[in-house]
Ligand SMILES: Cc1cc2nc3c(=O)[nH]c(=O)nc-3n(C[C@H](O)[C@H](O)[C@H](O)COP(=O)(O)OP(=O)(O)OC[C@H]3O[C@@H](n4cnc5c(N)ncnc54)[C@H](O)[C@@H]3O)c2cc1C
């Protein structure tokens with residue numbers, strides 16, 4: 001069984017530079033060269049889920065795929081250390097600034113070229129966080145999608161997912177091939193052992209260009225993007241309007257006064 | 266300005282038209298002539314309600330061959346077809362799981378640009394202009410969606426619903442409802458719901474409460490969460506929690522707020538012992554008023570709080586409960602007719618010293 005996991009290289013928010021200016025480059029794209037980047041955390045859960053499926057049956061092959069700049073090899077190395085068998089890096093200068101349409105087109109082409117039974121994704125990337133790429137890839141591949149799965153069971157030709165829909169818990173059965181995106185409720189990723197980090201260096205990492213995927217360069221990237229960012233403005237940090245320090249009783253009184261004054265209680 | 270398709274969601278459990286529909290129609294009116302697309306037959310009351318918010322046409326989608334079809338698949342099939350037929354320039358959905366999935370698939374079918382979690386949409390000279398807040402509310406991004414069509418998933422929590430100014434009486438009666446029959450592609454028929462288990466309801470659910478009191482790891486223990494519940498009850502609020510708190514078993518998973526939990530838009534959000542990670546902020550940054558209580562003055566939650574209290578919640582919250590009780594007592598005393606003797610025999614409230622704890 002072939003599992004493909006889509007993983008994204010995103011700015012490391014632990015650095016919390018997201019609050020100081022400098023996330024965006026001059027062309028208003030996320031400045032991946034200027035920021036320290038890593039494997040998007042939600043995607044770690046997708047890799048982990050692939051590992052759990054592989055542990056239960058013998059015939060599973062896991063390939064991780066990313067589309068991103070040169071530095072994205074680090075994200076692939078991390079995914080390999082977490083247990084994936086091989087990796088594909090779609091790298092092409094023409095891809096800079098691609099929107100969700102272009103991204104899903106490239107990823108779908110890469111997945112198709114690899115062949116697959118199941119594509120696993122994170123629910124949302126931590127940078128753009130649109131939560132649309134999995135369903136767009138599914139639409140392009142002509143297969144069903146089950147998004148935001150909390151639990152995944154893989155059967156012979158079917159994958160079963162359980163999802164929390166607020167007022168109800170719903171089980172959905174989906175015939176494979178299919179695309180599934182997983183939430184972080186699916187199970188904590190393990191920390192890779194030093195040995196698997198070393199072993200990861202021996203694994204195959206292929207680099208594909210747009211030409212390999214037969215996608216014309218003019219149809220992707222910033223120029224072809226249907227959504228054009230016009231402006232990015234840091235939100236003024238007027239908050240907090242009121243910062244209270246000091247002993248608890250006085251603070252509570254001021255809070256209660258504020259709430260009353262603003263008719264919140 | 267052409268037709269604007271509004272994909273109307275139904276509640277998974279009850280099947281009722283989702284509250285996001287009037288808000289989407291309100292936006293759609295700015296962009297063109299709203300056409301409401303809804304899966305499964307619509308009742309007369311539902312149609313009147315959609316018309317009141319500006320739907321000029323209502324299309325009901327059915328797939329006769331697959332009666333238990335997934336509503337997302339129905340909406341996608343219908344939107345794909347209607348957009349071509351009518352030359353619709355904009356498709357609006359709610360930025361929920363189902364809304365985003367529909368938006369994603371429709372965008373691929375139409376080759377259209379897609380924007381999710383838009384907090385506002387306006388018409389523009391080269392296409393609709395959307396507003397998004399990204400990176401946990403640190404930036405406001407304005408984009409133009411170019412091309413034949415735009416697919417926009419709207420964070421309806423930040424959009425008010427306004428009834429149309431001049432609803433043509435009887436404009437959309439049951440007769441004006443069009444029925445659209447679609448045939449689902451094979452892939453869409455390969456997914457089926459096999460079980461749906463309702464969860465028992467207790468306190469107000471976080472997603473629709475107007476006041477939410479939430480606790481994080483800083484609450485310290487499951488017993489500590491009792492304090493959060495007391496404050497919630499005093500404010501008539503729902504109890505929420507962070508991932509950290511839910512993982513430790515201090516609060517149930519359906520109280521989880523954030524990127525992977527509920528996205529809430531309450532009037533008042535009280536964050537207690539919550540550092541304010543990006544993931545958590547993603548779910549609550551749109552609250553109208555945010556109060557944060559944390560002992561670490563550099564906690565990121567303070568950057569988005571309207572009122573920040575630097576202190577130990579185990580002291581601040583009991584003091585707040587006291588203060589609320591005192592104010593309530595004051596109000597009751599004020600409401601009581603003058604000259605009524607104080608039943609407790611204590612001094613009158615306005616001269617009473619602040620109760621010591
Ligand atoms: C893929 C992914 C998705 C996630 N999705 C979500 C999500 O949807 N929602 C979510 O909430 N989290 C989510 N998380 C987790 C998130 O990153 C944080 O770990 C979590 O929100 C932190 O919870 P916390 O604020 O309770 O804990 P902490 O970050 O540990 O913060 C505790 C705070 O309490 C303060 N404190 C301690 N003691 C006291 C005291 N006595 N009085 C006052 N203050 C005190 C501390 O100063 C600190 O600021 C996600 C994580 C991942 C990887």
Ligand SMILES: Nc1ncnc2c1ncn2[C@@H]1O[C@H](COP(=O)(O)O)[C@@H](O)[C@H]1O
Nearest residue numbers: 006007067121122124125130131132133
């Ligand atoms: N450039 C990319 N390369 C690989 N996977 C991606 C990329 N962009 C998005 N994805 C996948 O799609 C999921 C949702 O992304 P998004 O729609 O951007 O929120 C992510 O969690 C990834 O699994």
